[in-house]
Amino acid sequence: MRGSDEFTDEEMAQIEAETRALLARWGEPQMAPPPPDLSARVVRQLSGVTPMPTYRRLWWQLWPVLALALLAIGAWGLWIDSTGPALLVGGLETDTGRLLVTLTLIAKPIWNLWFATAWWLVPSLFLLIGGGWLWRKLIIDAPLAEVE
Numbered sequence: 097m098r099g100s101d102e103f104t105d106e107e108m109a110q111i112e113a114e115t116r117a118l119l120a121r122w123g124e125p126q127m128a129p130p131p132p133d134l135s136a137r138v139v140r141q142l143s144g145v146t147p148m149p150t151y152r153r154l155w156w157q158l159w160p161v162l163a164l165a166l167l168a169i170g171a172w173g174l175w176i177d178s179t180g181p182a183l184l185v186g187g188l189e190t191d192t193g194r195l196l197v198t199l200t201l202i203a204k205p206i207w208n209l210w211f212a213t214a215w216w217l218v219p220s221l222f223l224l225i226g227g228g229w230l231w232r233k234l235i236i237d238a239p240l241a242e243v244e
Contacts, residue, residue, distance in 0.1 A: 170200075174203060179197055181196045182196045
């Protein structure tokens with residue numbers, strides 16, 4: 097069943113003929129059919145994409161290491177020694193050291209409160225991260241198109 101705002105096939109043909117007549121006044125070129133293998137040629141040309149630059153490849157290999165290092169330093173500050181991360185940047189005498197101690201001391205009560213009340217979220221977090229990793233691997237490894 098057609099809605100009241102839709103055109104019939106005859107009306108569409110009439111509207112298209114009128115539009116083409118209006119465009120012909122300004123010398124609009126006639127439509128030409130596309131080459132028969134246009135999509136295959138485009139896909140073939142896209143498959144020869146230049147490789148990622150070396151520094152970007154290196155970044156994609158090192159970002160998990162950097163993230164784990166920051167996580168380890170933060171865990172050291174939260175669980176073992178609050179001044180530990182500050183000692184890596186010059187101790188409590190430097191502004192960066194004082195900033196790290198301040199951030200650690202702000203994070204400690206938040207972490208303890210969260211862990212005391214929502215400890216069950218830790219396995220859920222690992223499941224969420226694992227599911228995201230698996231989804232990304234499935235999407236990245238899936239072929240987008242088959243080339244003849």
